[in-house]
Amino acid sequence: MEQKDKYIRFDWAIKRLLRNKANFGVLEGFLTVLLGEDIHILEILESEGNQQREDDKFNRVDIKARNSKDEIILVEVQNTRELYYLERILYGVAKTITEHIDLGEIYSNVKKVYSISILYFDIGQGSDYLYHGQNTFLGVHTGDHLKVTTKEQGAIVRKLPAEIFPEYFLIRVNEFNKVAVTPLEEWIEYLKTGCIRPNTKAPGLEEARKKLVYYNMDKAEKLAYDRHIDAVMIQNDVLSTAKLEGREEGHLLGLEEGRQRGLEEGMKKGLEQGIEQGIEQGIEQGIEQGIEKGIVKEKTITARKLKSLNIPVDTIIQVTGLSLEEIEKL
Structure with a gap:
């Protein structure tokens, strides 16, 4: 049965x-x-x-x-x-x-x-x-x-x-x-x-x-049929193997391309961020230096006025914070 x-x-x-x-x-x-x-x-x-x-x-x-x-x-x-x-x-x-x-x-x-x-x-x-x-x-x-x-x-x-x-x-x-x-x-x-x-x-x-x-079916028909089934199975196996190998190769190529693109993007973004950070730091430092120079200039003007009024040098040093050498050069 x-x-x-x-x-x-x-x-x-x-x-x-x-x-x-x-x-x-x-x-x-x-x-x-x-x-x-x-x-x-x-x-x-x-x-x-x-x-x-x-x-x-x-x-x-x-x-x-x-x-x-x-x-x-x-x-x-x-x-x-x-x-x-x-x-x-x-x-x-x-x-x-x-x-x-x-x-x-x-x-x-x-x-x-x-x-x-x-x-x-x-x-x-x-x-x-x-x-x-x-x-x-x-x-x-x-x-x-x-x-x-x-x-x-x-x-x-x-x-x-x-x-x-x-x-x-x-x-x-x-x-x-x-x-x-x-x-x-x-x-x-x-x-x-x-x-x-x-x-x-x-x-x-x-x-x-x-x-x-x-x-x-008779013996000859069975033999021909079995060969046909074997051929179908072999063909399907070959196609499946080729498909799998193609996927693996594509995966590896994709990884390599992904790494390369990632490296390029990373370098590009790093450069952009570096430039932005450099500009930002430059501005901050410029402001700080500008403020510092402005304070020094203001102290110098004040010391010069006090000196013209014959104010004692010790008093000028206390008021402006300038050194004796800086005051004598005025």
Whole structure:
């Protein structure tokens, strides 16, 4: 029974197992939960996205699907670990659109594309594990949503650009850290941990419990899968090590730069404070010396007047505090 609890990672299953029509139910359940409408897969399209090489450029699975409105749409499921990821999915969506319209066809045949990215790496900052993006046209001054007039089945209708332009879903698997309650949360839990609850009722997961069992694979499939898991773990370890080393190097560089700046600032402030203190002390000393010279001058004037009045020298010394030599020089 314990063996039945080990399930194949979704990133491997979507490349190797879920392209089989017998397993469409797993994908249909996942897309139904994510998009919020019944999705029925007609076929898996063969394109660069179905290449089996580890280093292929277009790591995606293209799915032609019918939604609950009986419209044919293209769903692009991507699962990669790459830099410049937004540029990558933009290129993938543009290529998917052009792959499915022939030269000379009218633009009404352009298919809507859903780009669903299952990310097992840190793409950037954000507090959520699921992000959705699509094109809208807002009035610059009024803030209203533009509706475009078009023709559909012989009738003139108005559509929002969001009904035509691609939609993007970014699932940041590693950011999911909560108890799964909703079907979507159960799916994200499986994407992160590989665990599926025995009593799950989430669309697609009940079927996944039967078809994505690790021990149901033959020996060659298990070997290939184990190598894939090892490669993922090694890659994550290399990236984590590089990130840690980068932080340490940045910390050391920051300390050195901080010391240098601190020394420069200290010298600058010390010089400024020294100048200020010097000026202040100079002013104080100047005032003191000025007062002292003024007192001496006043005593000299007083002694000269007393001497001109023939006042005895002893009396002049007592009054002014000047010495005998200073008085005789007057």
